[in-house]
Amino acid sequence: MRGLALTGVIALSFGLGSFYATGHFGVFSAVNLALGSLALLAATVAGVRRIRRIGGPHSRPVILRGALLIVAAFALALVLEQSATRSRIQFDWTGEGRFELSPATLKACGEFDGELTAALYRSEGDPRTRRTRLLLQRLAQFCPLVVRELLLDESPEDEDRYAIGSSNSVVFAIGDRFETVERPTEGAIYEALYRLRSVSNGVVTVLRGEGQGDPERQDDLGYSGLAVALGTEGYRLQVAVSAAITEIPDDSDAVLLISPRRRMRDSTIDALRRYLAKGGRLVALLEPGVESGVESLLAEYGLEALPSVLVDPASGAVEDAAEGLNIVAYNYAEHPASAGLNQNRMTFFPGVRPIAARATRPGDRVMGVVWSSPHAWATDDLSVLEQRSGRVERRDEPQGYRYIMAAGRYPRDGVETRIVVFGDADFASNRYLRALYDLDILINSVHWVVQRESQITLRPKIRDTVQFPLPMQDTLRTLYGVGLLVPELLLIAGGVVWMRRRAA
Amino acid sequence: MTALLALVRKELLSLFALPTAYLTLTMVALVTALIFFDHLRIYNQTLFLYATTTMGGFSTDEIPDYINLWDAVFFPVMETLGLTLIGAVPLVTMRVFAEERSRGTDELLVTTGLTPTTIVVGKFAVTFLFVTLMMGVSFVYPATAIARGGLGIEHLAAVFVGLTLYSIALASIGLVCSAFASSQLVAAVSAWAVAFVFWDFAWVYPFVSEGVAGFLDAISLHLRYGSFAEGIVSLSNIVYFGGVVLVAVAAARFSFDLRRVGA
Numbered sequence: 001m002r003g004l005a006l007t008g009v010i011a012l013s014f015g016l017g018s019f020y021a022t023g024h025f026g027v028f029s030a031v032n033l034a035l036g037s038l039a040l041l042a043a044t045v046a047g048v049r050r051i052r053r054i055g056g057p058h059s060r061p062v063i064l065r066g067a068l069l070i071v072a073a074f075a076l077a078l079v080l081e082q083s084a085t086r087s088r089i090q091f092d093w094t095g096e097g098r099f100e101l102s103p104a105t106l107k108a109c110g111e112f113d114g115e116l117t118a119a120l121y122r123s124e125g126d127p128r129t130r131r132t133r134l135l136l137q138r139l140a141q142f143c144p145l146v147v148r149e150l151l152l153d154e155s156p157e158d159e160d161r162y163a164i165g166s167s168n169s170v171v172f173a174i175g176d177r178f179e180t181v182e183r184p185t186e187g188a189i190y191e192a193l194y195r196l197r198s199v200s201n202g203v204v205t206v207l208r209g210e211g212q213g214d215p216e217r218q219d220d221l222g223y224s225g226l227a228v229a230l231g232t233e234g235y236r237l238q239v240a241v242s243a244a245i246t247e248i249p250d251d252s253d254a255v256l257l258i259s260p261r262r263r264m265r266d267s268t269i270d271a272l273r274r275y276l277a278k279g280g281r282l283v284a285l286l287e288p289g290v291e292s293g294v295e296s297l298l299a300e301y302g303l304e305a306l307p308s309v310l311v312d313p314a315s316g317a318v319e320d321a322a323e324g325l326n327i328v329a330y331n332y333a334e335h336p337a338s339a340g341l342n343q344n345r346m347t348f349f350p351g352v353r354p355i356a357a358r359a360t361r362p363g364d365r366v367m368g369v370v371w372s373s374p375h376a377w378a379t380d381d382l383s384v385l386e387q388r389s390g391r392v393e394r395r396d397e398p399q400g401y402r403y404i405m406a407a408g409r410y411p412r413d414g415v416e417t418r419i420v421v422f423g424d425a426d427f428a429s430n431r432y433l434r435a436l437y438d439l440d441i442l443i444n445s446v447h448w449v450v451q452r453e454s455q456i457t458l459r460p461k462i463r464d465t466v467q468f469p470l471p472m473q474d475t476l477r478t479l480y481g482v483g484l485l486v487p488e489l490l491l492i493a494g495g496v497v498w499m500r501r502r503a504a
Numbered sequence: 505m506t507a508l509l510a511l512v513r514k515e516l517l518s519l520f521a522l523p524t525a526y527l528t529l530t531m532v533a534l535v536t537a538l539i540f541f542d543h544l545r546i547y548n549q550t551l552f553l554y555a556t557t558t559m560g561g562f563s564t565d566e567i568p569d570y571i572n573l574w575d576a577v578f579f580p581v582m583e584t585l586g587l588t589l590i591g592a593v594p595l596v597t598m599r600v601f602a603e604e605r606s607r608g609t610d611e612l613l614v615t616t617g618l619t620p621t622t623i624v625v626g627k628f629a630v631t632f633l634f635v636t637l638m639m640g641v642s643f644v645y646p647a648t649a650i651a652r653g654g655l656g657i658e659h660l661a662a663v664f665v666g667l668t669l670y671s672i673a674l675a676s677i678g679l680v681c682s683a684f685a686s687s688q689l690v691a692a693v694s695a696w697a698v699a700f701v702f703w704d705f706a707w708v709y710p711f712v713s714e715g716v717a718g719f720l721d722a723i724s725l726h727l728r729y730g731s732f733a734e735g736i737v738s739l740s741n742i743v744y745f746g747g748v749v750l751v752a753v754a755a756a757r758f759s760f761d762l763r764r765v766g767a
Binding site: 002005006009010012013016017019020025029033058059062063065066067069070072073074076077078080081083084085087089090091092093094095098099127128130131134474475478479481482483484486487490491493494495497498501 | 537740751757
């Protein structure tokens with residue numbers, strides 16, 4: 001019986017071995033697996049017969065108890081494993097939180113009414129699909145998502161239908177709508193889910209023509225990333241040439257003013273004034289060293305963009321600027337636009353003009369939302385913006401918290417005006433938008449001004465894979481010093497033990 | 505408790521009195537070091553190659569995202585070690601019960617007043633200690649190399665936990681085989697075969713329904729410990745390996761019952 005069982009398991013393992021080695025079933029695999037299974041079956045039958053022969057009235061309860069113990073252990077293990085699976089407890093030790101889904105992704109996934117499916121299309125042996133599979137499984141733990149896997153070779157029709165370009169693509173579908181994600185990182189999945197929701201949050205008018213930031217420009221200095229992000233969040237962007245307008249378009253849910261580089265026409269400022277007076281919403285991104293005329297309008301609402309440059313020594317030297325000019329902010333007021341941000345979730349502002357915030361009328365609620373450190377100070381010398389290194393010398397300027405971003409609510413005449421002002425615009429450019437939590441503070445500010453607070457969330461961050469080399473010489477030294485030395489010492493110990501046993 | 509400790513002490517002494525233990529430790533540590541070094545070397549060379557061709561340095565977007573420490577080093581090391589351990593762990597477990605049975609000393613052990621459960625628990629505990637030591641020794645080099653490079657030590661810890669749990673599961677399979685076998689060779693060969701079958705059930709999928717395939721997925725060793733290589737330490741996978749130990753202890757205990765009734 002034991003010989004039969006041994007033959008069975010050996011045949012079975014050779015059958016499997018040949019399958020794993022070649023990747024398909026040949027005659028060798030099939031014959032070994034068939035013979036191995038038969039031998040094991042025969043051995044089991046023989047074993048059961050033998051036990052039944054042995055089983056007298058006294059031995060049967062003993063055997064039964066032992067067998068029941070195994071069944072009970074298996075059942076207990078199964079129950080515990082199922083409970084652990086349901087508890088969804090898992091720890092992400094990737095060092096970069098690769099499988100920790102952001103609140104935005106979970107929210108986007110949880111907002112679908114019908115059955116959402118995710119089909120992972122892969123080629124055999126594509127190593128990237130492991131991670132995608134884990135990501136989708138993690139997502140499916142938190143929202144009603146049905147995950148399927150399909151081989152690309154077996155689904156040529158789907159390849160055309162969903163425009164799948166390569167293996168490791170995921171098609172999210174609900175009803176007859178679908179979104180294809182070619183490189184399924186969490187960020188890409190989040191954006192696909194948002195597009196699939198097809199939610200409309202309103203129209204954002206972007207003023208252009210007086211040196212403002214260009215939402216169509218795609219290089220580092222452009223703001224096309226912001227335009228795409230607003231589109232993903234359900235906003236339709238419309239561009240208005242500020243020099244030509246007499247009124248802000250009526251269908252605007254908000255106006256976005258990105259760093260005008262010239263003085264804006266009085267007619268444009270007046271149009272903005274009338275728009276705000278009837279409950280309009282404005283997000284203004286203002287650079288230091290530029291007086292565009294909108295500053296006086298903002299001052300009427302208690303938001304004063306000061307004509308100076310903020311220096312925050314706590315930020316040190318970041319990028320290509322003197323110490324403290326590029327500010328890493330980590331102080332936030334309790335405000336919907338900064339929800340979820342804290343000392344560990346920082347925002348980055350390269351070159352900032354400080355904002356002063358003070359209510360000008362009873363009932364107005366004006367506050368600083370993003371602050372510098374308490375060591376910050378403001379200098380009127382705008383030439384420091386050109387300084388590429390070293391320290392900006394402080395003369396007698398007082399140090400203290402300064403506002404980098406401020407927000408105001410103005411309930412007047414039955415309508416509520418909302419304004420957000422940032423003392424910087426570069427942070428929203430393509431170069432910096434995805435740095436730290438810059439995108440979140442800006443998009444959440446837009447959500448806040450248009451009163452879509454329910455859309456406020458923190459979005460997934462781009463994860464950098466570890467792509468740095470380990471110094472070869474160092475690695476080699478470690479191999480000799482530890483990697484080979486430890487086995488060598490163990491072998492010597494084994495040899496000594498063997499010789500002592502022989503001597504004994 | 506005293507009896508259990510005495511048994512553990514005796515088992516440990518007899519384990520380290522044999523050159524097999526040292527040979528196994530040496531083999532696993534050496535294989536781990538060489539596999540790890542080799543993957544690290546290829547990874548470094550590939551990175552340098554890309555850095556040279558693109559002339560952009562390491563922080564450009566030119567390097568494909570699949571060339572990273574996880575995909576190029578951790579995962580293949582874990583895959584190779586997974587198969588190596590199937591070969592190595594039964595060498596440790598084969599003698600634990602089978603040797604005593606072939607010499608007839610197992611009956612002596614029962615006469616000392618130790619219950620079969622105590623004997624099984626004691627022998628399992630010693631074996632688990634040994635395989636944990638084995639994994640610890642083999643991870644000294646990768647941990648040192650990674651720590652000196654200042655990269656991914658958390659991820660490496662996940663790999664270590666995964667491989668240790670996997671080794672413990674393999675040891676459990678080996679111990680059950682040893683408990684039912686009267687010869688060490690039979691114990692080792694059957695442990696290799698059983699572990700190999702439980703490694704992965706992908707070969708069965710073309711022949712079974714989706715439900716059965718899902719169940720087989722859930723019990724396959726490869727998929728369970730694979731997520732550790734990705735840096736995910738999940739409670740369900742830890743409990744799965746604990747479950748393997750639980751069932752193995754019950755099965756090994758059953759072997760004593762069968763002996764008692766003369767099977």
